[in-house]
Amino acid sequence: MKRKSFLLSMIFVLSLSFFLAACGQQADEGKSGEAEGQPVSGGTVTLSMFSTPKGVFNPAFYEDQYDAYVLQYTFDSLWAYDDKLQLNVPLLAEKWELSEDGKELTIQLRKDAKWHDGEPITADDLIFTWETIAHPDYSGPRYYMVEMIKGAKEMHEGKAKKLSGVTKVDDHTVKVEFTVARANTLDNLWSTPIPKHVYEGVSVKDMPNHEATKKNPVGSGPFKFKEIKPNEYVVLEKNPHFYEKGKPYLDQIIWKVISQDVAIAALENGEIDFLSDISPNDFDTIKAMEHIEIKETQDFSYQYLGFKLNNPKLKNKKLRQAIAYGINRKAMVDGLLKGHGAVLNQHMPKASWAYNEELEDAYPYDPDKAKQLLEEAGYKDKDGDGFVEDPKGKPFSLKLDYPTGNPIREKTAPIIAEDLKKIGLKVEVAKPREFAAHADAVEKDKVEMWLMGWSLTPDPDPSGIWLSTDPWNYPHWVNKESDKLIKEAVESPEAIQDQNKRKEIYAKWTEVVSEDVPYVFLYSQNKIEAWNKRVKGVTFDWRGAIEHYKVMDWWIPKDQQ
Template sequence: MKAKKSWLVMLVLALVLGVLAACTGNKEPASSENEGSSEKDPVTGGTVVGAMDTAPTGLFNPIFYTEAYESNILSFTHEGLLTQDKNLDFIPNLAKEWTFNDDQTEVTFKLDENAKWHDGEPFTANDVVFTYKTIASPGYVEAGGVRTQYVERLVGYEEFSTGKTTDFQGVVAVDDHTVTFKFAQPNVLALSDASFMIIPEHIFKDIPVAEIPEAGASRNPGEVIGTGPFQFSEMVQGEQYVLKKFADYWQGEPKLDSVIWKVVDQAVILGLLENGEIDFVADPNGFQAADYETVDALENVEIVEQPDFGYQTMGLMHNHRSKEDSEAGTINPANWTVNEKLKDQKVRQAIAYAINRQGLVDGLLYGRGIVQNSPIATQFWAYDDTTPNQYEFDPEKAKALLDEAGYKDVNGDGFREDPNGKEWVLNLNYPLGNQIRERSAPIIEEFLEEVGISIDLRQPKEAAAYFEDLEKNSQDWDLYLIGWSLDSTDPDPSGLWSSMAGYNYSRWNNPEADQLLKDAFTPPDAFEQDYRKQKYSEWQVEFGEDLPSVILYAANSLWAHNKRLQGIDVLPYSFLNDTHLWHVTE
């Protein structure tokens, strides 16, 4: 067999080193509560610097952005009516209270009267209506919008989104500080649906939906307007992004003067932390597990470790989107074409058995992570870690499944041909930016080649180009690596894995799975959590059988900050919480 051995040898070595490190270190994860830190008196003002390893693509509009790197900016600048606490329960934010009607088809929010936009305009119920109306509008999806799950259950969505009516009935302003969400039926996801970040009507009302993503107000410092504690004030594209405090912030003037994001290579983050050039590294990638002991030894740095609210995965292209639909920005499964190279379910299952995922966790993450078998966050009540197929590493099982499917090595070159005896090569695509993911790609290649699957490991691309290709030009792709940071508001995976989801890059079209997702929030049964848990369990089984993706692992979130930065109070899904309370001691 032609499979190279170098990466496998390195993985074995990494496994051994990981075990040794675990045996000698044996430390409990650092607390997320800053226990034991000695808080000094806060200093008024000051600047802190955060590091991220990949540059934002440059779209800073909550209803259109697609990456965690933009979220790093938007988490400071924009807000929703609700936020969540550490138990993932909804708590007031721009809305101070809410009430449901008797049949759970309406929820009315009372808005905070003190909230205002960065340009001084008052925040009102009309802004909430405008935000949701825009997401529901004809042309939103075509313009690149992928958040229709927040509006699909609103009254009249189908008629409004298709242009059959111009009357938007789903969200109604009762008065300046009262807004009602109206749903077509009792909605178990009502608070989740109403929690999305709000954009200002007065800024965007005269801009056609198709033009919003390219508008200056969606891209340029000084023009991006939110209600959050910091304003996006300056940037050097791809290098540095500056946020200055919004003195009139409705929850009180932020204690810091500014927050600066710098884009730096992961390889230099430790040195910058040590010498104080950066004050924190957190979402989405933090620092590397291999560097844990080094960071732990830095006297001026504190570690925050907790399970990641997301996962790394290898997508398997079931179907390919048509070029016409890609250009038009539409999602239409009827126009998809089957990926012949991966159409056999046994082949996809063989791929899952062939990858030593625990080896990746132990070797590349030094054990600081878990193998995950479902695209639902492990922190949610809906995650099922027993019923779905667990796909323990079993290369012999992988080989047997490939044999059963008719994929055999007929010419003796060490690689399998397809059932017709023709060359069978799967291409594997991955982006730059996440070093662990980059290192995993050639290892996965070798695992697959060990069972006779010929892999074309393509050259990695910069993240922006990669995701554009994945969305619009992936007609010849087979396998792709990607990481997802998940929505914390509800375990429902529809936004990534329903057939009509824009993020369903595998173009998975499974009516049974779609129906289970619908059942999971169809009343009245869906108001019982046990019922929803059962439906999501059944869906996870279906996902595991049909395999639009092999969930690889969930790394532990490893975040760190200089001890001079205080007021940190992390959430299960984010380091960036209550940033108006952040302060420095020197």
């Protein structure tokens, strides 16, 4: 699998979870409970997941979000994003430097970092990881995160045995040459090493199912694997070799698989300490629990209504604009999300530094404007049945497809049809499919209009989804100005040197998208998480709490362990 499978797996996660973004409430970037005493060691924290991990506990190969939850506590990356979405927090990398032309990166690793078995983490591990991903037999979804390295293409095609653009300077220093300079090189470069001494001698095609992946993983993070019981739980314990001395404070973390139906009761009675993917409908119930902290933040995801622009029915821009004006998206946020989210008018979530505030109020609910646009485009009700005919006077209707798996999204489908009925558009709501079948139908152009969502990374580069040639450009939107701006935002010297310049370019790009309406951006839900107040030192920001890299700071007072 290449990048496509990874992105589809992310959409699948999106369909199972309640993916959320801004309602104007800001994340609390401080820590919970620091004023209640100094951190102490000991104790166990139990976290919940609603589906069993697939058990691919190798960061180079996993695709499942539930595997990712476990991996983020057991494998460290080179660096992390700070609370301002800047990639500048050193983890395994002590420091790094890009050359002036942006084509060479020097990475210096910490000398005190060790694998869980006590072996040192070295430049060899990092090089081994990149060459594993570039190998012709690699089947994971991350080749696109090494393809910018010089020699990766040749290695991937079987024409080379090594990456020509990677040089080991010493045991803890690596130099990497890139084929092109880009503003988001660090964001896209794969940065989580796997242990060479564990996997050396194992064929790349066997790595995903190897014992070191499935049963006895050796990681680098603050916690190491203690017990893996498929379909039930994963027990992690403190890594005694962790480079931050005295940390982590906790003795154990347990990832427990529980039914979503009993999750709130389990949080209330102390069976679990953390709960994520909380529905807006459950917010007030949890907030009323005195021993539970609940917080929400803007999330990097959104739901949308897509149009197949290669379908003659949907080629008219004014028709698409009329549909955008005709859907009461604010009512969805107020009603279905209980206010825990926001209407979105662009690909950039509100939490992104690239968010274009000029589009904040684009396409407000305006049925009269929608009817006017339809009439201007030649869509008129000529037989008095309440529905418009097409510009040639023929009956006109549209079909809306949507997947199961996200209860709130499922409820939006009939609401959209009813809203569009009010402006004279007849919409047939198809029977929902399982998500995998829905995604396949969308990919193969077996739909006209459809509901789906995207989960995004902090870097706002929309390529992969929005370039005219991208395989995930499901609307088949071809726009030369859009392509030019997308590339300019990462490849122009001005954008590479200045994030504000990138923001200006993305502002122009979002306005091009807004004018042409290949999607109707619907809404973003907020990321809502809750945890027992006995757990102190919890940092909650744009990524929430359970996906924050500072898990090593969590602690529990002695009398509550």
